[in-house]
Amino acid sequence: MANNAKFNGLVKKVRGWANKPDTNALPDAVIEDCLTYAADECYRVLRIPPLEKSTVYTVTDVDNKNDSTELGGVSFPSIQAYTSFLIPEDLTQFNMLRALPNPNLGTPYSMYPGTSTIVFNEVTDKRTFFDMRGEKYSLYNWMWMNNRIYIHPQLEAGAQVDINYYCRLCALNAMYEVNPLNYVIGVADANQPYLEINLVDIDYENVTPLWFSGTGVDELCFATEAEAVNYAVTAGGVPYLKEFTGREVPNWLRDENERLLLWGSLANIAGYLFDDKMEQRYSMRFNDTLNSLNKEEKWRRASGGNVQMNFNGGSLI
Numbered sequence: 001m002a003n004n005a006k007f008n009g010l011v012k013k014v015r016g017w018a019n020k021p022d023t024n025a026l027p028d029a030v031i032e033d034c035l036t037y038a039a040d041e042c043y044r045v046l047r048i049p050p051l052e053k054s055t056v057y058t059v060t061d062v063d064n065k066n067d068s069t070e071l072g073g074v075s076f077p078s079i080q081a082y083t084s085f086l087i088p089e090d091l092t093q094f095n096m097l098r099a100l101p102n103p104n105l106g107t108p109y110s111m112y113p114g115t116s117t118i119v120f121n122e123v124t125d126k127r128t129f130f131d132m133r134g135e136k137y138s139l140y141n142w143m144w145m146n147n148r149i150y151i152h153p154q155l156e157a158g159a160q161v162d163i164n165y166y167c168r169l170c171a172l173n174a175m176y177e178v179n180p181l182n183y184v185i186g187v188a189d190a191n192q193p194y195l196e197i198n199l200v201d202i203d204y205e206n207v208t209p210l211w212f213s214g215t216g217v218d219e220l221c222f223a224t225e226a227e228a229v230n231y232a233v234t235a236g237g238v239p240y241l242k243e244f245t246g247r248e249v250p251n252w253l254r255d256e257n258e259r260l261l262l263w264g265s266l267a268n269i270a271g272y273l274f275d276d277k278m279e280q281r282y283s284m285r286f287n288d289t290l291n292s293l294n295k296e297e298k299w300r301r302a303s304g305g306n307v308q309m310n311f312n313g314g315s316l317i
Contacts, residue, residue: 003196003245003247003248004173004175004248005248006248006254006255007172007173007248007254010035010172010254010258010261010262011028011031011032011035013258013262014031014034014035014261014262014265014266014269015028015031017262017266018031018266018269018273020269020273025273026269026272026273030269030272031265031269032173033268034264034265034266034268034269034272035172035261035264035265036171036172037264037265037268038260038261038263038264038265038267038268038286039169039172039253039261039264041264041286041290042253042260042261042264042290043092043166043167043168043169044092045290045294046166046290046293046294047093047166047294047297048293048294048297049297050252050256051092051166051167051169051252052095052164052165052166052167053088053090053164053165053166053167054162054163054164054165055088055162055163055165056100056160056161056162056163057085057160057161057163058158058159058160058161059083059085059155059156059157059158059159059160059161060157061157063083063084063085063155063157064081064082064083064154064155064156064157065081065082065083065084066080066081066082066154080130080132081152081153081154082129082150082151082152082153082154083150083151083152083154083155083159083161084148084149084150084151085148085149085161086147086148086149087144087147087148087149088163088165088167090167090168090169091163091165091166091167091168092165092166092167092168093165093166094144094163094164094165095164095165095166096119096162096163096164097119097120097142097149097151097161097162097163097164098117098118098119098120098161098162099117099118099120099151099155099159099160099161099162100117100159100160100161100162101116101117102155102156102158102159102160118140119140120140120141120142120151121138121140122136122137122138122140122141122142123141123142123143124136124141124142124143125143126143126145128143129141129142129143129150129152139152139153140152140153149161149163169251169252169253170249170251171249171251172251172253172254172261173248174248174249174251175245175246175247175248175249176194176195176246176247176248176249177246178195178207178208178210178244178245178246179210179223180210180220180221180222180223182194182195182246183195183210183221183244185219185220185221189242192244192247193247194246194247195244195245195246195247196244196245196246196247197242197243197244198242198243198244198245206245207243207244207245208243208244208245209241209242209243209244210222210223210241210242210243210244211223211224211225211227211228211239211240211241212228212239212240212241212242213227213228213229213231213232213235213237213238213239213240214231214232214235214236214237215235215236215237218235218236218237219235219237220235225239225241257293259289260286260289260290260293263282263285263286263289264282264286266278266282267279267282267283267286270282
C-alpha cells in the first residue's frame with residue numbers, strides 16, 4: 001500500500017487509546033472520520049502561528065468593477081468603483097489585508113498610492129461598502145460577501161494584495177501528487193522531498209511512472225513517454241522510466257501536536273460508542289488543550305514590548 005505511515009500510525013494509536021481492538025466494533029473508517037472532525041474543530045478554535053498563512057493575489061482587469069459594469073454597462077470612473085476577487089479556499093479567519101507598493105500607472109482615477117504599502121484597516125458591512133453616502137472613517141476599506149473580497153478604492157490591474165489569515169491545513173492523510181513538478185532534478189531518488197521511489201523490494205499500490213530524458217545538466221522529468229522521446233531528439237540520451245508514490249504532506253496537527261487529534265477523536269468516538277463518561281472525559285481534555293494553546297499564544301504576543309491596539313467604536317462611544 002502507499003506509504004501513509006504517519007496517518008496509519010495515528011489511526012492505530014487512537015484505536016489503542018479507545019481500547020477497541022475489534023475492527024467490527026470500531027471500524028477504521030469511523031476513526032478516520034473522528035480524526036477529521038477533531039481537526040475541523042481545531043481550525044475553528046485555534047488561533048496560533050502554525051495556522052497562519054500569507055498569500056499574494058495579483059489583480060486583473062476582470063477583478064475591477066463598479067455599479068455600471070455589474071449591470072452590463074460601460075465602465076466609468078466613480079467613487080463606487082471597487083476591486084473584487086475570491087477568498088482563499090483554505091481561509092478560516094482574516095488577519096490583515098494590504099496592498100503592496102506598485103507603480104500605479106494603469107488606472108489614473110485609482111486612489112491607490114503606488115509608492116507605499118496600504119493597510120485596509122476598516123472593515124465595513126455590505127450596505128456601507130456599496131453606499132457612497134455611507135459614513136466611512138477611512139478611504140481604504142473592504143468587506144467580504146459571497147465568498148469574495150471587496151476592496152475600495154479600486155486597485156489597478158497588476159497591483160498585488162497581501163492576505164494574511166488563519167487557514168485550514170491539508171487533509172491528515174494527504175499525499176503529494178506524482179508529477180514532474182514534484183520531482184527535484186539533481187536530488188538523489190532516495191532523498192526526494194515529495195516523492196518516494198518504488199524499489200524492487202517494496203510493493204506499493206497505485207504507483208505512478210515518471211519518464212526521464214537527457215543526460216547530465218540537460219536531464220529533465222516528464223509525465224509521458226512521448227514527451228521524453230521528443231525531448232531526447234535534441235537533448236540526447238535514451239528515455240527511461242521510474243515508478244514513484246507520493247510522500248505524506250506535512251501537517252502540524254498530526255506531526256507536532258497529535259494529542260489534540262487524539263483527545264478530539266476519542267471524544268467523537270465516545271459519541272459513536274454511546275459512552276457518555278468517556279465522551280465527557282476526552283471532551284474536557286480536548287477543550288482544555290485548545291484553550292491552553294490559545295492562551296499561551298496571547299502571552300507570547302504580549303511579551304517583549306509594549307502592546308498597542310487601535311479601536312474604532314463607530315460613533316458608539
